Amino acid sequence: MLLCIDCGNTNTVFSIWNGERFLCTLRTATEHTRTADQYFVWFSTLMQHHGIRPEITDVIISSTVPRVVFNLRVFADRFFNARPLVVGKPDCLLPHAPRVDQGTNVGPDRLVNTAGAFDRHGGDLIVVDFGTATTFDVVAHDGAYIGGVIAPGVNLSLEALHMAAAALPHVDVTKPQSVIGTNTVACMQSGVFWGYVGLVREICSRIRGEYDRPMRIIGTGGLASLFAQADVLFDTIEDDLTMHGLTVIHAYNKENGAE
Ligand SMILES: Nc1ncnc2c1ncn2[C@@H]1O[C@H](COP(=O)(O)OP(=O)(O)OP(=O)(O)O)[C@@H](O)[C@H]1O
Ligand SMILES: CC(C)(CO)[C@@H](O)C(=O)NCCC(=O)O
Numbered sequence: 001m002l003l004c005i006d007c008g009n010t011n012t013v014f015s016i017w018n019g020e021r022f023l024c025t026l027r028t029a030t031e032h033t034r035t036a037d038q039y040f041v042w043f044s045t046l047m048q049h050h051g052i053r054p055e056i057t058d059v060i061i062s063s064t065v066p067r068v069v070f071n072l073r074v075f076a077d078r079f080f081n082a083r084p085l086v087v088g089k090p091d092c093l094l095p096h097a098p099r100v101d102q103g104t105n106v107g108p109d110r111l112v113n114t115a116g117a118f119d120r121h122g123g124d125l126i127v128v129d130f131g132t133a134t135t136f137d138v139v140a141h142d143g144a145y146i147g148g149v150i151a152p153g154v155n156l157s158l159e160a161l162h163m164a165a166a167a168l169p170h171v172d173v174t175k176p177q178s179v180i181g182t183n184t185v186a187c188m189q190s191g192v193f194w195g196y197v198g199l200v201r202e203i204c205s206r207i208r209g210e211y212d213r214p215m216r217i218i219g220t221g222g223l224a225s226l227f228a229q230a231d232v233l234f235d236t237i238e239d240d241l242t243m244h245g246l247t248v249i250h251a252y253n254k255e256n257g258a259e
């Protein structure tokens with residue numbers, strides 16, 4: 001079985017792929033001081049809780065935080081005797097090389113989203129991922145990542161308001177009842193919610209204007225479904241797109257004899 005690990009700047013997600021489906025998905029805060037032993041205690045406790053006895057043979061990691069990779073490598077080696085594939089490292093092959101400015105290190109999560117989305121939908125896509133940052137990845141007709149957009153994440157924007165303004169509380173994003181807020185929290189929620197609806201619309205429409213073929217828009221990340229409630233922003237929403245991309249890249253490396 002394949003253990004897929006997706007480390008974002010906020011959360012780290014583990015998911016076990018048995019070749020047909022994901023058996024379970026575990027989430028923890030990304031923390032570079034966490035040791036291999038700590039990962040294992042957390043992981044095995046949850047395996048027991050779910051009644052799963054996974055036989056992990058392979059591990060693949062995508063990490064936007066370089067510092068956490070070391071301990072995850074030790075975790076894979078010590079407990080599963082596996083040498084993990086790490087997306088973005090030279091020994092991890094990608095189905096399609098990105099076409100970007102020389103010297104650019106594209107975020108591994110964006111490369112993984114690209115591979116997952118192309119596998120499911122073919123090319124000519126915009127993948128919108130609502131994580132710590134809100135990213136737009138443009139997937140060309142042939143499956144290559146050819147660039148995109150990085151905007152501040154939704155929760156980051158709310159947190160920035162709270163941090164910078166003494167009278168603004170910490171709030172969670174939600175779809176407000178109306179645009180005109182009649183209390184502080186409603187005003188902030190309206191600003192962020194409708195602001196992001198506008199941001200996503202405008203960026204997608206301008207990407208479409210610069211691109212020479214029709215494009216489909218795929219939404220992913222925890223908040224995609226919240227924004228889909230507003231108006232139709234996405235052609236589809238897929239919560240497991242990053243995990244699916246990790247299985248695609250793993251299979252590609254197996255087939256193409258990276259090991
Ligand atoms: N209504 C909501 N309000 C605030 N946060 C929400 C809401 N719904 C989902 N979330 C958050 O969305 C997050 C899931 O998103 P996702 O895993 O895509 O990104 P992330 O973990 O925030 O970022 P990264 O992947 O960059 O670490 C979870 O942290 C979850 O708490
Ligand atoms: C933009 C984030 C933070 C989104 O997770 C990540 O993909 C990243 O660190 N990217 C590096 C820069 C780039 O993708 O061009």
Ligand SMILES: [K+]
Nearest residue numbers: 008109131221
């Ligand atoms: K993510």
